[in-house]
Amino acid sequence: AQKVTQAQTEISVVEKEDVTLDCVYETRDTTYYLFWYKQPPSGELVFLIRRNSFDEQNEISGRYSWNFQKSTSSFNFTITASQVVDSAVYFCALRGSGGSNYKLTFGKGTLLTVNP
Amino acid sequence: EAEVAQSPRYKITEKSQAVAFWCDPISGHATLYWYRQILGQGPELLVQFQDESVVDDSQLPKDRFSAERLKGVDSTLKIQPAELGDSAMYLCASSPVGRTYGYTFGSGTRLTVV
Secondary structure (H helix, E strand, O other): OOOOOOOEEEEEEEEEEEEEEEEEOOOOOOOOOOOOEOOOOOOOOOEEEEEEEOOOOOEEEOOOOEEEEHHHOOOEEEOOOHHHHHHHHEEEEEEEOOOOOOOEEOOOEEEEEEEO | OOOOOOOEEEEEOOOOEEEEEEOOOOOHHHHHHHHOOOOOOEEEEEEEEEEEEEEOOOOOOOOOOOEOOOOOEEEEEEEOOOOHHHEEEEEEEEOOOOOOOOOOEOOOEEEEOO
């Protein structure tokens, strides 16, 4: 069975602070994919990043960076110099490689509020 | 940029009524998913189609929910009768065949059952 845990339910920061969102996952698959999505108040899920289990390189995209560590089954997401527009719910998700079922298993999400 | 189209955007219905949601995936995407997201939770898969065939409907409450994708293109999700606990966001997503590709989600249908 697959499981994604986002222990932080809500985080509140002041603009320009750095913030890290934690994600811990469980899977028996040796090949799997990890995702982060952003969900603004309007409701749509915005894709941020996909990482496969063979690639443990950290990735940086502008103010966003991701730290993937297989040893601790974690895929954490850091926003540097946060902005009010970053306020949203962020979901970590996992897709395994079992059979033909490529469903995403989501965590419960972390609500990030960036205050001016 | 190609999008997954969903309608309606919002729906309010009385309990015990029937309600239907429509999804048009990105052209060429063989795999279509319906997810349900209850307020404060992450999305959970209801049903997955590969072309017109159901691949996984293990979490679909089949006594009241049905889904179809007759021509392997667009899809309809129906609830009959609706219950108060069905109030949620219903998200459709599509992807090309193959596990290395990511999903594209639609904007969702926000259902309120009163």
